[in-house]
Amino acid sequence: EAGVTQSPTHLIKTRGQQATLRCSPISGHTSVYWYQQALGLGLQFLLWYDEGEERNRGNFPPRFSGRQFPNYSSELNVNALELEDSALYLCASSLGMGGLYNEQFFGPGTRLTVL
Amino acid sequence: AQKITQTQPGMFVQEKEAVTLDCTYDTSDPSYGLFWYKQPSSGEMIFLIYQGSYDQQNATEGRYSLNFQKARKSANLVISASQLGDSAMYFCAMRPSEYGNKLVFGAGTILRVKS
Numbered sequence: 001e002a003g004v005t006q007s008p009t010h011l012i013k014t015r016g017q018q019a020t021l022r023c024s025p026i027s028g029h030t031s032v033y034w035y036q037q038a039l040g041l042g043l044q045f046l047l048w049y050d051e052g053e054e055r056n057r058g059n060f061p062p063r064f065s066g067r068q069f070p071n072y073s074s075e076l077n078v079n080a081l082e083l084e085d086s087a088l089y090l091c092a093s094s095l096g097m098g099g100l101y102n103e104q105f106f107g108p109g110t111r112l113t114v115l
Numbered sequence: 116a117q118k119i120t121q122t123q124p125g126m127f128v129q130e131k132e133a134v135t136l137d138c139t140y141d142t143s144d145p146s147y148g149l150f151w152y153k154q155p156s157s158g159e160m161i162f163l164i165y166q167g168s169y170d171q172q173n174a175t176e177g178r179y180s181l182n183f184q185k186a187r188k189s190a191n192l193v194i195s196a197s198q199l200g201d202s203a204m205y206f207c208a209m210r211p212s213e214y215g216n217k218l219v220f221g222a223g224t225i226l227r228v229k230s
Binding site: 031033035041042043044045048050055056058088090092094101102103104105106107108109111 | 119148150152157158159160161162165167206208210216217218219220221222223
């Protein structure tokens with residue numbers, strides 16, 4: 001069974017540009033989560049999508065946005081890039097909502113570098 | 116406030132010895148879940164072990180066990196018989212309620228296993 005996949009592996013952009021990151025969940029998973037991991041820091045929750053809807057959002061500015069497609073894959077868009085957006089962006093997927101033990105399976109991440 | 120605290124930025128352990136990684140948490144919800152993840156240098160997050168707030172017994176998964184002390188709000192990870200491949204970053208995380216699905220992560224502990 002294929003795991004969570006993310007593309008691209010690395011992305012280099014300049015300040016002010018837009019970045020688009022992609023994630024494909026495990027087959028059968030309807031929930032997709034996005035986390036940001038800045039260098040030396042823990043993961044910060046960004047967004048949660050389930051069944052095509054945004055369900056929850058972390059404490060990030062509106063220039064971080066995304067969507068979930070009918071096949072449950074997801075896209076994270078970061079507009080007007082700033083230097084501090086440089087980080088590893090991790091996508092995770094899980095079965096739908098509900099339950100404390102709803103394990104999130106993580107992808108390998110996209111490393112975004114803003115110059 | 117929902118928060119995870121990992122007070123050990125880095126730990127060393129001799130191969131074949133046991134090591135305890137500390138984690139304390141804060142949540143006002145009586146129903147929550149606690150997770151430990153391992154992050155090797157490749158960046159991917161690997162799920163290790165889960166403990167639910169209502170679980171009576173400490174969770175165990177192979178060489179991993181979770182020392183859950185609810186009154187102290189601590190959920191320490193114990194790795195027995197350390198191996199060189201255990202060298203990685205370890206994150207404690209919490210699902211702070213049965214609803215919402217996001218995970219709150221600590222800052223992580225870097226573990227280095229010495230031969």
